[in-house]
Amino acid sequence: MMNNLPEATMTLILTRQHLEQVLTMRDCIEAIADVMRRFSLGETVMPVRLMTPVPGRGSHAAMPAAIPGLGVLGIKSITIFPTNPERGAPAILGLVILNESNTGRPLAVMDAAYLTAVRTAAASAVATRALARPDASALALIGAGVQAGSHLWALSEVRPLRSVAVYDIDRLVAERFIETKSRRHPELTFRLAASPEDAIRGADLVCTVTTSQTPVVDLNWLKEGVHINAVGAHTPEARELDSATVTAARVLVDSREAALKEAGDLIIPLQEGRFGAEHIRDEIGEVLAGIKPGRTSDAQITVYKSVGIAVQDIAAARLAYERAVSLGVGVPVEL
Ligand SMILES: NC(=O)c1ccc[n+]([C@@H]2O[C@H](COP(=O)([O-])OP(=O)(O)OC[C@H]3O[C@@H](n4cnc5c(N)ncnc54)[C@H](O)[C@@H]3O)[C@@H](O)[C@H]2O)c1
Known part of the structure; x- marks a missing residue:
């Protein structure tokens, strides 16, 4: 496999608890800084996300991206239902599917809520470090x-x-x-x-x-x-x-x-x-x-x-996957 991604034959399931164990803000800031540079230099592929309005609730976003230089591609699928907190549920829920970019094999399926919270703030930290x-x-x-x-x-x-x-x-x-x-x-x-x-x-x-x-x-x-x-x-x-x-x-x-x-x-x-x-x-x-x-x-x-943007999700998902494999965290499944 390309670019030091760990070898594995199965797909790894990563829950929120798993991600909390493996995804640190400090590492995520560096991963996001790297991918934002790649993105602006034209080294990634990312259509503008597809938003599907869900009447009375909010919207669904389909967010695909490929980062060939990191050997991965994938998609985040999330719902943004702003009134969820009134019902005791988070406003943002969903999944990320991470694929390896040689064959397209799914490497991991993971919770998107925690990942989104961390990668969004990491992106703001990258901007703050550069601008503040x-x-x-x-x-x-x-x-x-x-x-x-x-x-x-x-x-x-x-x-x-x-x-x-x-x-x-x-x-x-x-x-x-x-x-x-x-x-x-x-x-x-x-x-x-x-x-x-x-x-x-x-x-x-x-x-x-x-x-x-x-x-x-x-x-x-x-x-x-x-x-x-x-x-x-x-x-x-x-x-x-x-x-x-x-x-x-x-x-x-x-x-x-x-x-x-x-x-x-x-x-x-x-x-x-x-x-x-x-x-x-x-x-x-x-x-x-x-x-x-x-x-x-x-x-x-x-x-x-x-x-x-989706390149942030896929870069953060790659980081989480890499750490999870090296720490033995997550549930491997044969799809
Ligand atoms: N840019 C990105 O990449 C990105 C990623 C994730 C979420 N978001 C957006 O960020 C926002 C916050 O997300 P979240 O997950 O923290 O949601 P959240 O529901 O957990 O928190 C939003 C908070 O804003 C408060 N609020 C609403 N109107 C306000 C106002 N006029 N003044 C002060 N507070 C007000 C609410 O009471 C609530 O506590 C959402 O709009 C979400 O869609 C952006």
Whole structure:
């Protein structure tokens, strides 16, 4: 088999618990940095994902990608049902199928919910490492759900965090988040914010990780030199950032093709005529490859607009598979 992938004849089933044992944020950040570079250099194959609306519930996403240089391809199949939490289920559920790219043989089938939480935050950490000021230490989390937790984990790997302000439209969710995370991160000072503005004023880093359809960030609240990871919205009509913020900022995207199709944060101000398409054209992988600038001044506001792309899932799945095989984790089955 190509590229050091472990030899195996069976397909490995990896549950969430298995992935929690084998997938570390630190390793995932490096895997995502590597694949974002490959993606922007044209070394991967990835159609824009196929979204199937599910009336009354949400949507299903089919997300295929091939990474020939890593010897793998695969697909993530997920449902995004925003009201699931009201029924006691996570908003995002699904599976990843990982194939070997010589013969197409299925190497593994794994839970996609945990993988998505880790790879999305790892991508934001990659962008933060490339774009944020090195001394950024005050984090604002807008939204206190699954992604907020993984973003706290990821950003603490790449910047010297000291304080975290948390706002969620559901106060109880934010309170519970702070209670749990302050036990896990005694080195950080947590603060329950009364509003998005209260959380954002004074922050060096802002992560918007909500299911909001309308802006939760206003340019007037932002500190000079802030870096924003805008993660939540992924339809042309939905956004978390106001037009003024996107217009003022140096904007980097994960995929320019996907962003122009899915990111309301960028599409709405583009349609308003606030800027031309060149303002939202540059990819984080191009910055990592050294072919586009990242931050160009200390005072500049930088925005990483993430819609989430399948190469990230397949790279993270490959990492998890490789670690699981070497640690003897998972359930091998003959299909
Ligand atoms: N970019 C990507 O790659 C990517 C990947 C996974 C998920 N997402 C998106 O990220 C978002 C968060 O995902 P999650 O799994 O953490 O969901 P979640 O349901 O666990 O958390 C979302 C939180 O946002 C809060 N919220 C909703 N509206 C708000 C508002 N106006 N202000 C403050 N808080 C608000 C909710 O109360 C909830 O606690 C979703 O929109 C999801 O689709 C993006």
